[in-house]
Amino acid sequence: MKSVFLVLSGPGGTGKTSLIKRWLNDCPDLGYVPNITTRAPRPKSIVDESGFYKHVSRSEFREMVSKNMFAQWVNPSSGKYYGTPIAPLQEAISSGNDLVFDYTPQLYLNLRRQFRQHVVGIFIVPPTLSELMNRLSKRGTEQGEELHIKQNMALQDLAYVDEHDYHVVNDDFEQTLQTLKCIHTSERCRMSRIIGLQERCRAVSPHSMMFYYDPLNERLANMADE
Numbered sequence: 300m301k302s303v304f305l306v307l308s309g310p311g312g313t314g315k316t317s318l319i320k321r322w323l324n325d326c327p328d329l330g331y332v333p334n335i336t337t338r339a340p341r342p343k344s345i346v347d348e349s350g351f352y353k354h355v356s357r358s359e360f361r362e363m364v365s366k367n368m369f370a371q372w373v374n375p376s377s378g379k380y381y382g383t384p385i386a387p388l389q390e391a392i393s394s395g396n397d398l399v400f401d402y403t404p405q406l407y408l409n410l411r412r413q414f415r416q417h418v419v420g421i422f423i424v425p426p427t428l429s430e431l432m433n434r435l436s437k438r439g440t441e442q443g444e445e446l447h448i449k450q451n452m453a454l455q456d457l458a459y460v461d462e463h464d465y466h467v468v469n470d471d472f473e474q475t476l477q478t479l480k481c482i483h484t485s486e487r488c489r490m491s492r493i494i495g496l497q498e499r500c501r502a503v504s505p506h507s508m509m510f511y512y513d514p515l516n517e518r519l520a521n522m523a524d525e
């Protein structure tokens with residue numbers, strides 16, 4: 300079975316992190332690869348990022364880039380760099396394990412370019428644009444100019460909705476979580492992910508052609524008369 304990389308993509312403030320935390324708790328076989336970032340950790344009193352990020356200095360990040368240790372990396376705003384280590388992804392593919400990611404569309408598109416056979420894009424949005432702006436303001440992780448930048452980035456993210464495979468409105472947490480689990484199950488059953496299935500079935504099945512519209516069963520008889 301080919302690994303499935305389930306990428307929850309979309310603007311900040313849509314609830315992606317909260318959904319992933321519950322999803323990982325409910326489905327222990329699903330894995331998560333922490334992002335490497337140069338930004339400072341956020342206070343736990345505002346948001347608990349435990350297990351979601353590994354914080355490094357810019358020099359450490361630059362060294363990782365030079366050693367090709369990232370599947371992808373981006374610089375979304377001044378002084379802030381984010382990257383996904385490539386080794387855990389390669390290990391997941393080798394073992395057939397599935398992973399979930401908490402990404403912006405830019406990160407999602409970068410990952411899809413390298414792992415197109417594995418990546419599934421799920422665009423997460425709140426029910427309305429005003430609700431999105433309200434969530435970004437209320438969560439308290441950015442203030443002033445940083446909040447303004449984050450809101451503008453969110454609006455730009457919306458332009459990439461059509462690049463994704465699924466669109467999910469997060470207006471009810473439990474229902475949204477159930478939808479994500481159903482998507483995972485569906486992707487696990489996709490024919491292209493079951494390695495060798497087509498070959499095994501053809502090896503034991505008689506060779507046959509598919510014909511349409513022979514209501515009187517005359518196809519063979521007509522062939523004999525010609």
